[in-house]
Amino acid sequence: MIVVTGVSGALGGSILTGLRAVEGMAVIGASSSGDGEAVRHADFDRPRTLEEAFTGAKVLVFVSAGYAEDDVVLARHGAVVGAAAGAGVEHVIYTSLAGSSERLTIALAHRWTEARLAGAPFDVTVLRNGLYAEIAASLALAGLPGAVDGGVFAAPLGAGRVSVVARVDLAVVAVRVAAEAWHDVVAGGERRHAGRTYELEGLSAVGGHDLAAIIAEALGRPVTYAAVPPGAARPALAGMEPYQAGHSISMYANAVAGLLEAKRSDLPAFVESPRPVRDLIAAAVNQAAVGLSAEAAAG
Ligand SMILES: NC(=O)c1ccc[n+]([C@@H]2O[C@H](COP(=O)([O-])OP(=O)(O)OC[C@H]3O[C@@H](n4cnc5c(N)ncnc54)[C@H](OP(=O)(O)O)[C@@H]3O)[C@@H](O)[C@H]2O)c1
Structure with missing residues (x-):
């Protein structure tokens, strides 16, 4: 059995x-x-619930639970590793973070978890997931009102571009790896994914100019990109949890530094036709643009 x-x-x-x-x-x-x-x-957050939840699992797909302060995430993930060992799981597949995101603050918990897993008494596969396309879409949406009002899309990305991937494509990889790992455990032969780390980086990168172009297409008029310093984005993050605001600033700083564009990806080995992330972002922008137009028309 597989537990997810x-x-x-x-x-x-x-x-x-x-x-x-x-x-x-x-x-x-x-x-x-x-x-x-x-x-x-x-x-x-309640470790005693975990061993029972993992009972009978030959393979565990361990999806990270990252929305918390780092110390909380470390405690969570440490508990999962301990419980998987206690329950006798034979192969754990962990959804981690891709190499191009190495310097993001969110990488800390992922790399700590990878190290914990490496010392555990079961086989491990690390799926280093790229940044979701939703992240780029949310940046586009945040700058949409400004683009509508003044024809300028402002974002804290500098000249950097960010490699992003469709989350459903990451799920497709996890499904295939988990199914094959389960077959290998049951067959008792070679375990093809054991000890492997796959970099599932997005194959396309988007930056401020790309997002401005997507918005321009949605609005049917010219939109230019204006890079704003990451610090200037802080007031807009005020409503977030403090850890989330920190992670956002870290992402902007990495983008400005040009560190979020991937150089290679294992995605094509698993997904024949990855979803075009530009289309995903455009769909989100189009939907929001329709909403803004309706609001404007209503006065
Ligand atoms: N690559 C990226 O760009 C990116 C971006 C954002 C997040 N992530 C990471 O990827 C994970 C999955 O992403 P998603 O899009 O599925 O996020 P999501 O829809 O917001 O789901 C959040 C996840 O956190 C789990 N979680 C929260 N508190 C938990 C707890 N106390 N115990 C167990 N699980 C808990 C939830 O599981 P339950 O069903 O148990 O509540 C759920 O799987 C996130 O949790 C985060 O670590 C990656």
Whole structure:
């Protein structure tokens, strides 16, 4: 059996759906809100829930639970590693963070978790996920009102470009790796994904000019990009959790430094036709632009 954590989330939910569609696959989801029946109850903040949630799993798809301060995430992830060992899981597949994001503040918890997993008594595959296309889309959406009002898209990206990937493509990789890992465990032969780390970087990078062009297309008029310093973006982050604001500034600084553009990716080895991220961003911008036009028309 395969257990997938975080199934109430977008990534874990997609992985669970994908594995359920694989013929002959026994898979069950686990979530902090699981009822213990259809979805097992696995709350990383309550370690005693975990070993039971992982019981019977030959393969565990461990979806990171990163929305918290680093010390909280480390405690969560350490508990998962300990419980997987206690439950006798044979192969853990962990959704980590891609190499181009190495200097982001969010990388700390991922690399710590990878090190913990490396010392654990089971096989491990690390899926180093690229940054989601939603991150670029949310930057575009944040600058959309300014583009509508003044024809200028302002963002704290400098001249940097960010490699992004469709989350559903990351789920496709996780499904394939988990299914193959399960088959290998059951067959008792060579385990093709054991000890492997896959860099699942996005194949396209987007920067301020690219986002301005997407917005211009949605609005049907020219929009220019204006780079603003990351510090100037701080007031807009005031409503966020403090750790989230810090992570956002770290991302802007990395983009400005030109560090978020990937040089290579293992994605093509798993996904024949990755979703074009420009289309995903454009869809989000188009939808928001329609909403803004309706608001303006209503006065
Ligand atoms: N690569 C990227 O660009 C990127 C961006 C943002 C986040 N991430 C990471 O990728 C993960 C999955 O992304 P997503 O898009 O699926 O996020 P999401 O839809 O917001 O889901 C959040 C995830 O956090 C889990 N979680 C929160 N508190 C938990 C707890 N106490 N115990 C167990 N799980 C807990 C949730 O699992 P439950 O169902 O158990 O609540 C859920 O899987 C995130 O949690 C984060 O670590 C990556």
